[in-house]
Amino acid sequence: LAKTTQPISMDSYEGQEVNITCSHNNIATNDYITWYQQFPSQGPRFIIQGYKTKVTNEVASLFIPADRKSSTLSLPRVSLSDTAVYYCLVGDPTGANNLFFGTGTRLTVIP
Amino acid sequence: NAGVTQTPKFQVLKTGQSMTLQCAQDMNHNSMYWYRQDPGMGLRLIYYSASEGTTDKGEVPNGYNVSRLNKREFSLRLESAAPSQTSVYFCASSEGLSNEKLFFGSGTQLSVL
Numbered sequence: 678l679a680k681t682t683q684p685i686s687m688d689s690y691e692g693q694e695v696n697i698t699c700s701h702n703n704i705a706t707n708d709y710i711t712w713y714q715q716f717p718s719q720g721p722r723f724i725i726q727g728y729k730t731k732v733t734n735e736v737a738s739l740f741i742p743a744d745r746k747s748s749t750l751s752l753p754r755v756s757l758s759d760t761a762v763y764y765c766l767v768g769d770p771t772g773a774n775n776l777f778f779g780t781g782t783r784l785t786v787i788p
Numbered sequence: 789n790a791g792v793t794q795t796p797k798f799q800v801l802k803t804g805q806s807m808t809l810q811c812a813q814d815m816n817h818n819s820m821y822w823y824r825q826d827p828g829m830g831l832r833l834i835y836y837s838a839s840e841g842t843t844d845k846g847e848v849p850n851g852y853n854v855s856r857l858n859k860r861e862f863s864l865r866l867e868s869a870a871p872s873q874t875s876v877y878f879c880a881s882s883e884g885l886s887n888e889k890l891f892f893g894s895g896t897q898l899s900v901l
Contacts, residue, residue, distance in 0.1 A: 711889065720792075720878045720892025721831065764830060776821065776890070777847065778831040 681765045686783040695752045697782050699765030702746050707769040710741060710748045715762045715781070724763075725750070752784075760786045790814055792893035794879050800899045801869045809864040809896050811879030819885045820862035821846075822854060824875040825895075831878065837862055838885040869900040 682700040689695045701710070709728050713721035725732055727739040727748070738751040752759055764781040795810045813820065818839045823831040823846075833846030837856040851873060853865045862881075866873060876897050880890040 713890075718895070720880065720895055721890070722892070723889035726889065776833050776836065778823075778833075780828075780830040 681767055681779050683763075683765055683779060683782045685780070686785070688785045688787055689755055690787050691756055692754050695755050695759070695784060695786075697750045697752075697763055697765075697784065698747055699750070699767075700747045701765070701767045704745050704767055705769060708745075708767050709769070710739065710745075711766045711768075712737070712739065712750045713764045713766065713778070715764065721764060721778070755784075755786050757786050757788065760784060792879055792881055792891055794877075794893035794896050796896060797894070798897050800901065801866075802901055803870060805869050805900075806865070806867050807869065808866075809877055809879075809898075810861070811863065811893060812861045813879075813881040813891070814860065815881060815883075815891065816859070817881040817883050817891070818859070819882045820856065821880040821882075821890065822852075822862070822864045823878045823880065824848065824873075825878060826875050834864065834877075836885075869898075871900045874898060874900045 711726040712724045714724050715721040725734055725737050725739045727741055729741050732739045740749040762781040762783050764778050792813045821836040822834040825831045832848050834848055834852050835846055835854040837843045840859045843854050855863045876895045878895050879893045882890050
């Protein structure tokens with residue numbers, strides 16, 4: 678089971694780009710990387726998932742270097758409503774290993 | 789389309805009491821999960837059900853039982869509640885176990901006194 682390490686918290690001003698990095702040094706060949714967002718008093722919400730290189734959707738981008746030992750979630754031009762906890766998960770597609778959340782990164786967007 | 793529905797939203801129990809948390813999904817998903825989240829911490833997997841008729845333990849199964857009643861419903865039972873089980877409980881579902889994205893309910897806040 679690949680363990681992930683993320684910063685505990687980050688602050689950013691509105692309108693800036695935010696990059697949250699997740700370290701997963703023992704990621705396995707079959708593991709995917711998935712990010713979730715959680716607002717207070719709500720369940721987490723899926724943001725993005727990738728295996729290698731770069732993935733982009735309407736919400737965020739995910740950058741994964743060639744060695745896949747880390748990944749970076751990029752949120753363009755954050756707003757106050759992006760204040761949340763962001764979780765990085767790593768796991769293989771054939772079992773339940775992709776279901777383990779860490780403590781996440783608490784992002785606070787400042788006006 | 790309600791997604792994942794959990795009941796109740798809030799519950800207070802006395803030590804030793806029992807209760808069942810209910811979860812239902814209307815997305816025709818095969819897999820369902822129960823997590824707990826303690827203050828300032830991430831989510832920890834209690835039990836999951838990869839498909840109707842199967843259940844498996846997660847990280848923290850002790851003190852809990854689950855029932856996959858049918859494809860839609862997955863319940864979590866506390867037979868004898870303890871203060872250490874005070875937490876927020878989230879139910880989730882996914883189309884399949886294989887690296888599918890999870891859809892979460894809004895949670896049940898449980899206090900055991």
